[in-house]
Structures are given as structure tokens and as C-alpha cells.
Amino acid sequence: MATAKTKQKILQTFLDLLADHPYEDVSLPLIAETAKVKLSDMRSAYSSKLKLVAAFLEKIDTAVLDERDEDMGDQPPRDRLFDILMTRIDALAGHKEAVRALHRAAAGDPALALDLNSLEVRSQKWMLIAAGIDVSGVKATIVAQGLAIAFGRVVGVWLDEEDEGMPRTMARLDRELDKGSDFMKRLKGVEGIAKGVRSFLKKASRGGKRWKDRRGEHDADAGYEDEAPAGA
Known part of the structure; x- marks a missing residue:
């Protein structure tokens, strides 16, 4: 062991x-x-090597969670997430060339890209938690998947940026989070529609049950009428 x-x-x-x-x-x-x-x-x-990659990402997750700025709690969710993801970039900085190797490998190997994406989605769920953004269930996976794709684009810019101030990286993260905010609004709209559909189906189901009950009563009454002449 x-x-x-x-x-x-x-x-x-x-x-x-x-x-x-x-x-x-x-x-x-x-x-x-x-x-x-x-x-x-x-x-x-x-x-496996994938287990090593998973351990690496877990190490980065832990570093970000440990460095989480508690004073950001009263800031808007978008600002909190920006801070968390830039903290993640800082945590990756000591392993920049290793990250570059992983990105290159994923670009040429679709199967590996899918495996890495699954690991990144898991990490991004923790980034959302660290930012105090409350999502759960299927919605959490959808949002984390979108965030994983967006963060991958940001990392692509970061890998090619030499300026230590990371202006291009931060600008790209700003743009990606703006797109993410629009996506969240659309997702809420879809959720509203879905809730309306579920409510309608539930009511329809209850209405169908009442209709079936009334039909049963009617059939029972009709049965008695049919039997009356036979007993006469």
C-alpha cells in the first residue's frame, strides 16, 4: 500500500x-x-494516468478552496466566480507546462478530451460551490459543463500570455462570464417553461383521474339500469 x-x-x-x-x-x-x-x-x-490527472485537479481544487476569499461574500455572484476562477489560474501557474501538455494531448485525442472534460466538470462544480452559487441536480451539471468549456477557453489564452498581469486572460474570463450570465438567464427561462409544463401535466393528470372516476360512476349506474328489466 x-x-x-x-x-x-x-x-x-x-x-x-x-x-x-x-x-x-x-x-x-x-x-x-x-x-x-x-x-x-x-x-x-x-x-492509470487519468487517475494522476484526477489527483492533480483535486490538488488544484483544494488550493482554490483553501485560498477562497471570505470577504467576497457580499459581492455579486459573477464577481465571486471571477475571483475564484482567477485564483484557480494562480494555482495552475506553478504547473503551466504540464497544463499545456494536457491541452495539447486533449486536442489530438477525442477520447482523452472526453475523460478530461468529465474531470473538469467535477472541478467546476466545486468552483461554483466556492463562489457561493447554489445549483443542484441536473442544473448543476449543465452549468458546470458550460463553465468547464468557458474555463478551457480562458486557459488557452493564459497558456499563450507572457504578461504576468494577465490582462488578456482576465479580459477573456470577463467575456466568458458575460456569456455565462446570458446563458443562466435563458436557463431560468427554460426552467420556468418546464415548471409550467410539469404543472399543466400534473393538473391534467388529476383532471383525468376525476374524469375516469365520473365515468366509472356513470358506467355503474348504467349497469343497474340494464339489469332492471331482467329482474322484472
């Missing part, structure tokens, strides 16, 4: 290798050899 220290060492080795090699060239045996751990420990700690 790999210890927490061994797992941390393997993860850091993976990120270091990604900074210098394409994702597809970083194999589990290479990671184990570079980290100087046995393959059995490698297997116990991380059974």
Missing part, C-alpha cells in the same frame, strides 16, 4: 515529466522509474 508521501512523490514526478514530455510519452513505468518507486507501489497509488 503506497503511503501518502509516496503518492505525493509520484504525482509530482508525473507533473515534472509532463512539463518536458508529451502526455502520450509519459508512461506509468517511466513515472515509477523516475520517482524511484516499485511498479507495485505505482499500481497501488495510481492505476
